[in-house]
Amino acid sequence: MANTDSVKVRVLSLNCWGIRYLSKHCPQRYAMIGDMLCKEEHDIVLLQEVWSEKDYLSLKKKLACSHPHSHYFKSGVIGSGLAIFSIHRIHDTFLFRYSLNGYPYMAHHGDWFGGKAVGMAVLNIGSLTANVYVTHLHAEYCRDKDSYLPHRVVQAWELQQFIRHTSAGADMVILGGDLNMHPQDLGNRLLRSYTGLQDAYLESAKFDGCEDGMTLIADNPFINKKELCPFEKGIRIDYILFKGSTKTDIYCDYMSTTKGSVPNHPFPYSDHEALTAGLRLETHTQTRSDRQPKIKDSAAGKLAALVDIVTEARTEVKVGLHCAEGMRYTATRTGVMGLALLVLELAIAAVPWLALGTEQPFPRTSFYLLAALCFAILLTTFLLYIFYTMELKALQGAEDQMRLAVGSLQEKLRGFPLAQPHNAPRRPPEGHEPSALTPEE
């Protein structure tokens, strides 16, 4: 006999746009966010872009009563900007820094300095273990020519790996954050298919918020409408994703977003909209493998689809590899030219000394200036060479892992009787989960 317990969990995710002195009305908005969180008392609050630790600490002070447990994830030069506040005790935390995260010399984009990562917190909600993840992926500055796409795909790859491998012992998995990807973008499909995470917006029984669940909308006064183009009304790039386990079923009862303004306030909380999801967990004393399988699609079909997605991701990573190789080659060539110039200059300088007694004065100023230029070129290209080599290693590493994953998935696919994609076998193998691949397998 199945014994059913129900636990409700309210989750909020918000990109706070908290760049001190640069983001508009930053202190006022943090005050508004603090008041709202204090009042609303969500079980779990997942914040991104809390760039200053001071802002985190002032929020922590304000939420000491409503959310006694919190963690701020430190990483990179500025920090990861990630923070978790919780009503439930946080037992353990872990941070995974993405191996790729833009370029340090693209300082105006700033992503590299943020040290983008995924933070994990292990919470006990009643007798259940919840693994809660918060992340913020590299921004998309130009959708048509997105030079950061391979980096973001590798980040999505590492995110799914991290969640998949660390959540085996959890009864409930929640991921919230600014993924900087549209719902059908490659990285998003990769993440959802591989982990089996479900999108709260798509699964919610009730929804109240912006059209199509958008989280970056034209109606938000902090948004530059031109930058949204060609998506006039806005885009959906912030998410709350969730999944249960063999022991639990999880449902999204309702979901809401803010709508570009806050009643009784002159401006919204942030340039992004805040997301709230009401999740309900049902625990069974029986494990899923004992019950009727609840899988709608066929496991083989899912595997085949996953093979396609990983193959697509591999292609994207290969594009990145090609690009990084080109950049490293350019850096090497420029460095060699700098060295040649230096040698040439030294040769020219050596001539008047060899030809002693020449009356012509030695052009010292030009000599030193040119030498300084050569050294600057050599140093810069050396640093760039090191950086691109690290980028290449990270991309190659991801590509290797993806190749291995495709091989393993195909092997598994061969194990299915009449393994025809999109053709459901009656019953998946024992203990098989909605996610196409669990670490146990």
Added chain:
Amino acid sequence: MANTDSVKVRVLSLNCWGIRYLSKHCPQRYAMIGDMLCKEEHDIVLLQEVWSEKDYLSLKKKLACSHPHSHYFKSGVIGSGLAIFSIHRIHDTFLFRYSLNGYPYMAHHGDWFGGKAVGMAVLNIGSLTANVYVTHLHAEYCRDKDSYLPHRVVQAWELQQFIRHTSAGADMVILGGDLNMHPQDLGNRLLRSYTGLQDAYLESAKFDGCEDGMTLIADNPFINKKELCPFEKGIRIDYILFKGSTKTDIYCDYMSTTKGSVPNHPFPYSDHEALTAGLRLETHTQTRSDRQPKIKDSAAGKLAALVDIVTEARTEVKVGLHCAEGMRYTATRTGVMGLALLVLELAIAAVPWLALGTEQPFPRTSFYLLAALCFAILLTTFLLYIFYTMELKALQGAEDQMRLAVGSLQEKLRGFPLAQPHNAPRRPPEGHEPSALTPEE
């Protein structure tokens, strides 16, 4: 009725010392290693310091028959140097790069460029899932004044986090590698107590190898005896660690190391000795929580000991923080001095121009040389500032996580009736494992 199945797994771990053109007899040693691995047919081979991918590829070619499955972990500038060869299929891999790993300007130590990491491979051995980890921590160059100690402690901290959080779904956990830590060093105690991993050398029923299980010995012809001082005979810094799960018990039937030479060969495989462990897994259809608990020490005592170890690690990280703050302060001060010098120089340069008509010739050469020096100082100190800030963030992050962990452990300790350290309660809480903290808790 308990149904017992037995599976035997032979594991080898070896630091290959594979620096092309620098390590002595590198190609010949790789040939010897390849021959030995081909002949011995260990189930799992964990290699470190395979710095060149070419060497990995030639090993892969040689071992194509004996070990058809392999993975090379790429990271950092040179690579992580980590490789896994396996008789059993590798289904999945994952790499975690340590957040701290020495300093790039300590180029002669080279650790920073190696991108030290822990690689994980998920293998299916029969019906069991084995999570296999291979790692190589930062070297210890001077035991008395070990400036890398905080980095190595943070690496050990991240290693235990990574293993603990990713191994919940595994029936068997194996870690092999060069930990660069003596058996009773802080990082080693932290790793073993937190994860519950057991040391094959200590647990082995039979042992054949160097005295005290040493893996870096004075008798090895590649070893500079002076560097071992004050440990005349050698040290034990390479390990094979293992643990089972609630479903499996794991035993080490035998362990062996090479002894500084290889029969019929003029020199050994490496400057480190190779370790081989024969592990035996016994599966039970009952889970451990149903059986009599096999825990010798009290869970409360273990928790109390763990609190002490984590507190000790926190202290060490704080020493590192203090040191990094000092270094960043020095970089800042030097940068400010460079800037002041530049301003002063510009002021001096401006004077002759202001005082028009002075006959004194302007010392252009010195001016440009000094300016170049100022710029070099500014650039260097800026880069150092960025680097030390990242180091500080990583250390602070680890310290935060450790503080939270201590709090959580103490909370748990309070939950024990009559929680007196080293005083065994009759029965640990249901499902409690030999490891003091499992991710589920």
